[in-house]
Amino acid sequence: MNTNNTSLKNQIYTSILNDIILGNYPPEQVINEKGLMERFNVSRAPIREALIELCNEKILYSIPYYGYKITPLTDEDVANTKSYRCVLECGFMTENWRKFTPEALDKLETLHTSILSSKEESDAITHWNSNITFHLAFFEIYGNQYAYQHLRSAMSLQTRAYAQTRWSEWHSRLFHDVPAFHGPILEAIRNNDMDTALRLLRADIISI
Known part of the structure; x- marks a missing residue:
């Protein structure tokens, strides 16, 4: 196997995927090999791979003799993802409550403060990415990489x-209040109030 070609394919794959996640392809846009070849200035082979x-x-689907389109995701997909996240994140919080040491909480509060400090200057995409960063940092405390990757995948699907489904809003300030629940969640954990922390975590997941 040509390792250079494989590396090039991976770079192109990552670039296209990032564009999809960031919403840089408008709904219904056709992605074709010729356009990508011109964009990346490469041959057809790594593009096709x-x-x-x-x-x-299942991120794209092929339309023969025409090109590729992004596999549509719906509000139902978002609702199902939120439901899954509630079970995953609240379940792990319950099972790993003792892992919220003062040191772990200090790191989360530092991250939360950093997110708040940039809140007024960020667009919707940046706010949402900050939300992902917080939830993943929160979940990382539990030390379960398998579950961590599943949460990351779920939030990636939610992003897509x-x-x-919210193209115009996605490029505005749609998620202006994303961090609203984060501070109270951390405060409830500091107070050893699991019921309140779980209620706020669930509300945070469902609110967006």
């Missing part, structure tokens, strides 16, 4: 769905 991988992962 990257597109095939994205199709295998928002980028598709």
Whole structure:
């Protein structure tokens, strides 16, 4: 196997995926090999390999003799993802409550303060990415990489769905109040109030 070609394919795959996640492809836009070849200034082979991988992962689907489109995600997909996240995140909080040491909480509060300090200057995408960063940092305390990757995948799907179904809002200040629950959640944990922390965590997940 040509390792250079494989590396190039991976770079193109990552670039296209990032554009999809950030909503840089408008809904219904057709992605074609010729346009990507011109954009990346490469031959057809690595482009096609990257597109095939994205199709295998159900991120894109192929329209013969026409091009590729992003696999549509709906508000139902978002609702199902939120439901899954509630079970995953609240379940792990319950099972790992003792892992919220003062040191762990200090790190989370530092991150939360950093997010708040940039709140007024950020657009919706930046706010949402900050929300992802906080939830993943929160979940990292539990030390379960398998579950961590599943949460990351769920939030990535949620990102793609928002980028598709709320195109104009996604490029505005839609998620202006994303961190609203984070501070109270941390305060409830400091007070050893699991019931309140779980209620706020669930409300945080569902609110967006």
